[in-house]
Amino acid sequence: MKHFMRGRVGWWILHACVIAFMLFLGHAIRF
Amino acid sequence: MIFKKELRKLIIELWLLSLGGWLLHYRVHPIPLPGSPHNPADFLPFTWDLVAILAVPFLLNYRRTVIVGYLINGIGVIIGAVAMASFSIAKPPQPLHLSSIFLATTFPLILILNAKLFIGQIVLLNFYPQGLGRVFTPFWWFRHYVYISVAFAIGHFIWR
Numbered sequence: 001m002k003h004f005m006r007g008r009v010g011w012w013i014l015h016a017c018v019i020a021f022m023l024f025l026g027h028a029i030r031f
Numbered sequence: 032m033i034f035k036k037e038l039r040k041l042i043i044e045l046w047l048l049s050l051g052g053w054l055l056h057y058r059v060h061p062i063p064l065p066g067s068p069h070n071p072a073d074f075l076p077f078t079w080d081l082v083a084i085l086a087v088p089f090l091l092n093y094r095r096t097v098i099v100g101y102l103i104n105g106i107g108v109i110i111g112a113v114a115m116a117s118f119s120i121a122k123p124p125q126p127l128h129l130s131s132i133f134l135a136t137t138f139p140l141i142l143i144l145n146a147k148l149f150i151g152q153i154v155l156l157n158f159y160p161q162g163l164g165r166v167f168t169p170f171w172w173f174r175h176y177v178y179i180s181v182a183f184a185i186g187h188f189i190w191r
Binding site: 022023029 | 122188190
């Protein structure tokens, strides 16, 4: 995992996933 | 005992906080039955806390997986804080004054949730006493608090 995060591809995959998830949550959660 | 001796108390503390949060969420908004109208916000803490209760203690116990558990724990804290803050902003307490902002919103719950971030940090420092360079420092977490809040706000206000 440490190497995955240090690697360029792993870093981008992780960040793309988190950003997409947060955009979706902001869109989906309506109180 | 499955857990390492030096980590046992920390992991149990984290587990108790997660279990308490899970039960508290279940009391506030039980997950709806299939077919009934629901809010995705009802499923998120239920499933995330289930992972935090069942998987994260074991992930934090081993050097190979500690970073995965640490990240699930930390990102869960940030998402929980952002989602609960957005709930309080969408439905502010009435009447709105200084004491109700601190006591009648989700502010106290966000403070309790943030304790998990610091416990995770102690567990990580147990495996990497020198830290991991420029990642996972307090400033790194602060920056990611801001980034994740911005991504949530963009999804909320622009993607409608």
